[in-house]
Amino acid sequence: MAESPTTSWTMVSAAGHHSSGSADALSQLCATYWLPVYASIRRKGYSLEESEDLCQAFFTRLLEHGTLGEARRERGKFRSFLFYVGDPLCDQ
Numbered sequence: 001m002a003e004s005p006t007t008s009w010t011m012v013s014a015a016g017h018h019s020s021g022s023a024d025a026l027s028q029l030c031a032t033y034w035l036p037v038y039a040s041i042r043r044k045g046y047s048l049e050e051s052e053d054l055c056q057a058f059f060t061r062l063l064e065h066g067t068l069g070e071a072r073r074e075r076g077k078f079r080s081f082l083f084y085v086g087d088p089l090c091d092q
Contacts, residue, residue, distance in 0.1 A: 011029055012071050014026075015068050016067075016071060026068075033082065034055065036079075036082075037082060041055055041058075
């Protein structure tokens with residue numbers, strides 16, 4: 001991934017749960033991590049268009065499956081969590 005921003009676990013938690021402010025937190029989280037996720041996909045050799053599509057699919061999967069709700073600070077870095085969730089998508 002490109003240089004990852006410092007994780008705001010409060011934002012991750014808010015984005016992963018349906019509560020007041022979750023939509024704003026989710027929007028901010030996606031904006032913050034779009035470039036690192038995209039860069040990671042590009043480094044795997046995908047074209048610009050394929051990388052954009054896979055990045056969009058990655059964030060869609062996070063939303064549709066409630067995956068962000070599984071992220072926990074005590075389990076490790078958020079960056080590692082994103083790799084864990086995103087890598088299978090690129091392998092399909």
